[in-house]
Amino acid sequence: MQKSKFQIVILxxxxxxxxVALIMFSSKKNSGSTPGEGGIVMxxxxxxxxxxxPLFGDYNNKNDGxxxxxxxxxxxxxxxxxxxxxxxxxxxxxxxxxDSKIINLENKLYPIPxxxxxxxxxxxxxxxxxxxxxxxxxxxxxxxxxxxxxxxYNLDMLQDVGITRLPSTWNELKEMTPFLTKKKDxxxxxxxxxxxxSKNVSHAKDIxxxxxxxxxxxxxxxxxxSVGYRSVLGSGASGGILPASNTIKYLTVFTDPLxxxxxxxxAKKMSQDAFVSEELAFYLGYASEIPNIRSKNPNxxxxxxxxxxxxxxxxxxxxxxxxxVGIVKTTKNFxxxxxxxxxxxxxxxxxxxxxNATLTKSPLAPARLDLLGNPPENLYGALLYNGALISKGWxxxxxxxxTKVFDKMLEDVVSxxxxxxxxxxxxxxxxxILLSR
Numbered sequence: 001m002q003k004s005k006f007q008i009v010i011l012x013x014x015x016x017x018x019x020v021a022l023i024m025f026s027s028k029k030n031s032g033s034t035p036g037e038g039g040i041v042m043x044x045x046x047x048x049x050x051x052x053x054p055l056f057g058d059y060n061n062k063n064d065g066x067x068x069x070x071x072x073x074x075x076x077x078x079x080x081x082x083x084x085x086x087x088x089x090x091x092x093x094x095x096x097x098x099d100s101k102i103i104n105l106e107n108k109l110y111p112i113p114x115x116x117x118x119x120x121x122x123x124x125x126x127x128x129x130x131x132x133x134x135x136x137x138x139x140x141x142x143x144x145x146x147x148x149x150x151x152x153y154n155l156d157m158l159q160d161v162g163i164t165r166l167p168s169t170w171n172e173l174k175e176m177t178p179f180l181t182k183k184k185d186x187x188x189x190x191x192x193x194x195x196x197x198s199k200n201v202s203h204a205k206d207i208x209x210x211x212x213x214x215x216x217x218x219x220x221x222x223x224x225x226s227v228g229y230r231s232v233l234g235s236g237a238s239g240g241i242l243p244a245s246n247t248i249k250y251l252t253v254f255t256d257p258l259x260x261x262x263x264x265x266x267a268k269k270m271s272q273d274a275f276v277s278e279e280l281a282f283y284l285g286y287a288s289e290i291p292n293i294r295s296k297n298p299n300x301x302x303x304x305x306x307x308x309x310x311x312x313x314x315x316x317x318x319x320x321x322x323x324x325v326g327i328v329k330t331t332k333n334f335x336x337x338x339x340x341x342x343x344x345x346x347x348x349x350x351x352x353x354x355x356n357a358t359l360t361k362s363p364l365a366p367a368r369l370d371l372l373g374n375p376p377e378n379l380y381g382a383l384l385y386n387g388a389l390i391s392k393g394w395x396x397x398x399x400x401x402x403t404k405v406f407d408k409m410l411e412d413v414v415s416x417x418x419x420x421x422x423x424x425x426x427x428x429x430x431x432x433i434l435l436s437r
Contacts, residue, residue: 039333041066041340044082045096046075047323051357052096059344066336068344076400079104086330093337094345099132099322100396102140103220103229109326110334111138112342127367129322129391135222141324142346143367145355148387149203149210149319151308152275152283152293155301157190166305170211170250173282173308174261177254180281181263192263193282194271196255197414198407201264202272205406207284208247209394210319214310215243219394220431229395231431234424244427245420248413255414276300286321287384288362304383320391322367397434405430 049072056068073081085091117139130143157180167173177192198204212219217236220229236243254263268274275283276296307318325345331337344350348368355366359376365388375385396402409427412418
């Protein structure tokens with residue numbers, strides 16, 4: 001029996017209404033799956049929440065799109081906590097982490113393909129250290145800010161012995177040390193510089209890494225067209241001398257009690273504490289430490305400058321701690337997570353806001369080149385931004401474990417258990433084992 005025109009019209013209206021209802025239900029269920037639909041993007045990071053949360057709060061108040069929530073997570077155990085959260089189905093959508101975590105997190109992060117962000121565009125936008133985030137598959141994270149290593153110095157101590165300029169090279173630093181070190185027999189009353197040991201030298205691994213990077217030794221390299229890595233710590237011999245061995249020989253002269261440059265021993269307190277207590281002339285630390293050091297001793301007459309270089313002919317290099325934002329592969333809110341990472345957190349204005357928010361508490365420089373041409377108009381702004389331009393880092397497979405490897409490399413030579421070449425060979429093997437895990 002044929003249906004009447006009226007029945008057909010009623011049927012069409014019913015079907016159309018059902019389809020519209022289904023679409024509305026589906027949109028509500030998947031709220032936030034595309035930019036502008038709302039939803040929550042969860043971000044885990046190592047940046048202080050008192051700096052990041054106000055910025056995300058401002059964004060949330062001004063935008064109707066995805067809402068951003070931030071949780072500060074301790075850098076210690078970050079990978080394990082992330083793996084556990086992902087396994088439990090409650091992992092974040094984005095992570096803001098140091099470059100030292102990238103190798104360990106690489107299999108958990110979504111590489112932004114070069115079709116979306118070309119390698120040329122990336123290199124033109126970010127500092128050289130940012131290239132650590134480039135993989136054969138794409139960009140594993142977007143650089144945000146960097147904390148460059150600098151040289152702190154006690155003005156009173158330098159003026160007392162007539163030193164009117166900072167050491168430009170490591171050799172100049174060594175030559176200045178005897179004038180700044182005061183001893184009574186073998187007891188060190190005042191130290192020129194704290195180098196050569198690991199247990200009481202703040203950032204000992206980073207200082208060692210800095211000197212190797214200045215010698216063009218990247219420590220770890222990515223195997224071409226692969227996700228694998230290999231250690232080159234023991235590579236780069238020049239005239240039969242390994243850069244790493246030469247670096248150890250340089251550093252350990254400051255721990256030889258019978259040597260001309262003896263300046264540091266195991267009886268000394270941590271080098272930052274010694275500097276704050278006015279017992280140390282030169283201290284190698286990070287720009288972010290400036291406010292903390294000043295607050296610990298408001299009467300300390302100190303200033304800061306660029307770290308020494310291997311020589312004056314090579315391009316200038318310092319070591320930096322860089323932080324970037326990456327997209328977690330298991331995000332259930334991919335489109336919004338991608339949009340927040342690339343258009344919000346990775347945006348020029350947002351990075352500038354992060355950097356500006358840190359200036360008085362723990363200064364960090366932006367990792368974008370287009371922001372580094374206008375340093376803050378304060379005492380340390382130019383040095384901070386210049387440090388970002390020349391900062392480098394390396395692909396650390398496991399920050400905690402490699403610290404042990406580098407510590408042992410130095411300590412074995414100081415104790416006489418190994419020669420520099422032997423200790424480098426052992427460290428090379430241990431790094432290779434870490435990379436194979």
